[in-house]
Amino acid sequence: MTARAVDQASFQTEVLNSEKPVLVDFWAEWCGPCRMVSPILDQIAAENPDKLDIVKVNVDENPQLAMEYQIVSIPAMKVFQNGEVVQTVIGAKPKAALEADLAAVLA
Numbered sequence: 001m002t003a004r005a006v007d008q009a010s011f012q013t014e015v016l017n018s019e020k021p022v023l024v025d026f027w028a029e030w031c032g033p034c035r036m037v038s039p040i041l042d043q044i045a046a047e048n049p050d051k052l053d054i055v056k057v058n059v060d061e062n063p064q065l066a067m068e069y070q071i072v073s074i075p076a077m078k079v080f081q082n083g084e085v086v087q088t089v090i091g092a093k094p095k096a097a098l099e100a101d102l103a104a105v106l107a
Contacts, residue, residue: 002042003054008062014055016083021105022053026069026076028060033092034075040095041077044102051106052079079105 003025006014015022025041027034038056045054059066059074069078069085079087079102089101099106 003038003045003056006055006057008064011057011062011065014053015080018053018080020051020053021079021081021086022055023102023105024069024078024080025054025056026059026066026071026074026078027056028058028074030060031074037075037077037092037098040093040098043095044098044106048106052102081105 004014006024015024023041023044025034025037027038041054045052057065059071065071073090075090075092077089077098078085079089087101087105089098093101
């Protein structure tokens with residue numbers, strides 16, 4: 001399962017109105033660490049389809065969302081639950097570290 005792209009137009013429906021927790025990966029094509037974390041997030045999404053949705057927001061294409069959620073460095077991952085940010089993870093990390101950070105959501 002691959003994380004799907006969302007933009008300004010689909011963010012409300014895909015993220016804020018979701019019944020499941022949603023991890024939003026704020027990224028850009030030129031960001032090397034973002035490219036490292038992307039396949040790890042795809043693995044986590046595939047292994048936890050009933051617990052967590054994972055979507056991607058390209059900050060270059062969606063600067064309004066990046067500003068609204070105060071994204072100053074990427075990769076930045078924010079977990080939304082019931083329309084609110086409940087967790088933030090900054091920087092590329094190995095899969096085990098990301099899973100540890102997300103343990104409460106994946107439980």
